[in-house]
Amino acid sequence: MAVRPRIPETAEGIQDEITVEQYDRMLRRLRDRGFMETKSLIASGVCQGEALEVGPGPGYLGLEWLRLTEGTHLTGVEISPAMIELAQRNADEYGLRGRVQYVLGDAQQMPFDDHRFDAVFTNGSLHEWGDPALVLGEIHRVLRRGGRFFVSDLRRDMLAPVRWLLWWSTRPREIRPGLITSIDAAYTRPELEALLERTPLRGARVKTNPLGVEIVGQAS
Numbered sequence: 663m664a665v666r667p668r669i670p671e672t673a674e675g676i677q678d679e680i681t682v683e684q685y686d687r688m689l690r691r692l693r694d695r696g697f698m699e700t701k702s703l704i705a706s707g708v709c710q711g712e713a714l715e716v717g718p719g720p721g722y723l724g725l726e727w728l729r730l731t732e733g734t735h736l737t738g739v740e741i742s743p744a745m746i747e748l749a750q751r752n753a754d755e756y757g758l759r760g761r762v763q764y765v766l767g768d769a770q771q772m773p774f775d776d777h778r779f780d781a782v783f784t785n786g787s788l789h790e791w792g793d794p795a796l797v798l799g800e801i802h803r804v805l806r807r808g809g810r811f812f813v814s815d816l817r818r819d820m821l822a823p824v825r826w827l828l829w830w831s832t833r834p835r836e837i838r839p840g841l842i843t844s845i846d847a848a849y850t851r852p853e854l855e856a857l858l859e860r861t862p863l864r865g866a867r868v869k870t871n872p873l874g875v876e877i878v879g880q881a882s
Contacts, residue, residue, distance in 0.1 A: 665818060665819045665850060666818065668818060668848075668849070668853075669843070669846040670847055671789060671790055671843050671844060671846075671847035681837075681840070682720075682742070682744045682745055682748055683748075684834055684837045685719060685720065685837060686720040686748055686752075687834055688832065688834065688837050689719065689720050689722050690722065693722045693726065698722060698723055698726050699785050699814055700723060700727055700730060702814070702876065703723070703727060703783055703812050704731070706810060706812045706876075706878045707878075707880075708727070708781040708783050708810050708812050709731055709734075710731065710733065710734060710780065710781075711734065711779075712734070712735045712736075712778070712779055712780050713727070713734065713736050713779060713780060713781040713782065713783060714737050714738075714739065714774070714778075714781070714782045715736060715737070715739070715782075715783055716739055716769045716782065716783075716784035716787055716801070717739075717740060717741070717784050717786070717787030718738035718740055718749055719740070719742075719745050719786070719787075720748050720749055720752055721738065721748070721749030721752045721753060721764070722752065723783075723785050724736045724738055724783075725752060725753060725756045725758055725762070727783075728756070728758050728761050728762060729756065729758070734761065735761050736761060737763050737764075737765060737774075737779070738762065738763070738764040738765065739764075739765050739766075739767045739769060739772055739773070739774075740764055740765070740766065740767070746764045746766060750764060769787070770792065770793055770796045770797055771800070772800045772803075772804055774804045775804075776803055776804065777805065777806045777807070778806070779804050779805055779806065779809060780805075780806055780809050780810075781805075781809055781811065781812075782804065782805055782810075782811045782812075783812040783813070784812075784814070785814045785815065786814070786816070787815070788813055788814075788815040788848075788849065789815055789844055789848040789849065790847070795857055795860045795861050798813075798857070798861040798863055799861050801813075801863070802862040802863050805881035806881070807881060808880055808881065809881045810878075810879070810880050811863065811866075811877070811878065811879060811880075811881065812876065812877070812878050813876070813877040813878075814874055814875065814876045814877075815848055815849070815874055815875055816844055816845050816848040816873060816874045816875075817848055817849070817850060817851070817873065817874050817875045818846065818847075818848040818849060818850055820845070820873060821872070824872050825845060828841065828845075829842065848874075848875075849875065850875075851870050854868045854875060858877070862882075863877075863879060863881070865880065866878070866879035867879055
């Protein structure tokens, strides 16, 4: 099956307040239906210590992770001030503001010291990175030796019926055009395997499911 050429999406995140609120409604609905990737995240070994979430958006994945783990702390690095404001409100709703902080910054040049975090994870931001090899290198830099990483996103080569079902089930409907541009900007497994060869994340494994891809491993 021929795969459509990748069409890059914005590298500036979601900035306007209307789209931010629509995105929040979509992710809150997914959370309420049990479709967050929290179980996969924890199963990958990201389950303790101090973690960094890249591009947390409204914050639901990280907040669910905090809720299901003990003695953990989370920092989120986010390029959109509007998303940070929303994530902070959501952290208040969870009662977890004492265990999480959100920092304005670009994942291509993270404002953190070397080897600071026990784990780094992200969902749904990979396709927006202007230079993904650079961001993956930054993930390696801020991880402690043996620290775990989990990077998940949509896959551009999902089957047409899966793509249609995802589009049809997405709410609110106003967010559907953004879903399509995100799919068109996403990567395939072979593309990611080639990309990882240009990063220091040795031993990373790329896994697929009908909707997406996961990059998992430990920093050497």
